[in-house]
Amino acid sequence: MPSNDGPKLGVIALTLQGTRVARQIATAMHGGLYLPARFAAPDESSFGKGQFTVTCQQLFQEMDCVICVMATGIVVRTIAPLIKDKTVDPAVLVVDERAHHVISLLSGHVGGANAWATQLATLLDSDPVITTATDTEHVQALDTLAQQVDGWYPDFKFNTKKYNSLLAAGEPVEIWIDPAFNTYFPDLSGFRKLTTLADASADVPLVIVSDKVNFEKRAASVQVIPRVNALGIGCRKNVTFDMIQTVFTQFCIEHQLAWQSIYALGSIEKKQHEGAIHYLADTLNVPVTFYTAAALKPASQHYPQSTFVAKTVGVGNVACAAAETLTGQRTITDRFALDEITIAMSRKSL
Structure with a gap:
């Protein structure tokens, strides 16, 4: 669970009922709370009439995760001008005012929105709504796998799309993990794990996880380098x-x-x-x-x-x-x- 020393999280609401849910979320997730002035207590951060858009957009630029307790359409229209790229955009979640659903709206993998949504849904006893292909197909994603070791790999967008598409479609993808990092990957759903690199198939895409560089070049391969x-x-x-x-x-x-x-x-x-x-x-x-x-x-x-x-x-x-x-x-x-x-x-x- 995030703490004051962890990721920066902001919770924002618009209505009285939304305010009640937002308070519950901010307390449970140790996040900052931002409410309309007419509903906020004296010691709570608030914004005045007509200041919602400015406040929400500021949270988008400053926070690691923004949780919006309101209609999805309002959120989409508010953050649309600020969306840049999955590598820099924060996680954005939308929660309905009765906390029935927690939607992972933006930056599901790299920003961690999917993980945040799952965690928050558990806390609220809500349904997490996650539409990322690899998640709906219950397979591991390349970018999520890399995050477990703060990993770097080349051509991030191209390789993420290529390998995640293969995994979501159920196509074979092999993976070899340097023994030093084996324990960091409990979930390799969708991958065919190799004991040695010599077992790799010539015609099957390959993921190598290692901080070394002594590997034979392969046409259909990508190396995830743990930054450790x-x-x-x-x-x-x-x-x-x-x-x-x-x-x-x-x-x-x-x-x-x-x-x-x-x-x-x-x-x-x-x-x-x-x-x-x-x-x-x-x-x-x-x-x-x-x-x-x-x-x-x-x-x-x-x-x-x-x-x-x-x-x-x-x-x-x-x-x-x-x-x-x-x-x-x-x-x-x-x-x-x-x-x-x-x-x-x-x-x-x-």
Whole structure:
């Protein structure tokens, strides 16, 4: 269930009866409540006469999920000018004023509307209305599968449409999952799971789930790359952009690692002004966190110590300690050192 630290959720209503249902939803889902001024309590967020459209459109732009307790037509006309793309639009649900039905209206898979609708329908003892083809056919969807590991795959729209259409039509689609990620996919309905890649059929579309890149190219295949790996980085002062790019590339080659699997970088606070680290974070489009020596010290004890590094920055190991501190998990690679730059990788639990 969403919390204050989770997705941003807004619940909006128009009528007195809708207000009653909206309050129930906001309480159960820990969402923000937005009501007409004439029905709102003094401590509730409200909008005045003629301000519904502005308020609803603002929620659409700011929230991860918008729940509208009103007629579907009103919602469609209100949000229509703002709809852009399934990759950026929020989830939008519509609930009738008697809470008989919860409709997944927009962004069913990527935005999570289908999951929200199912959850809310359970809370309200309502019927979830979900029209996505893969859901109505009770098969897993490629984009939903990828979300379970925060996965990236190329040509998102094309491949999503292609593979989901095949799955919804009951056509064969094979899947091979790297053993490191097997436990994250309890539902593979519609897929034919392979034990090894060697079992793949030449004429059947294939989905590969792995953070590695050592796969033979196949015409009818797509790779889902889990974004679960974090890099800890240590370096001497003033390393260049070229140096860190080269070291990162060599690290990926050594571990046959897909760079798209990196979701975060970390280092020690004393390196927060190193342009090369920021350059790598910008290149990968991931956040970078700089920790104090005290914050890194507990994790650093799990790895070999350098007296020189400890004297210089206050902790005897930076790369491994930063990687572990980012994810809370021990590193899964040895410390990689080249050109006075060190890198280590850990993998977050999902």
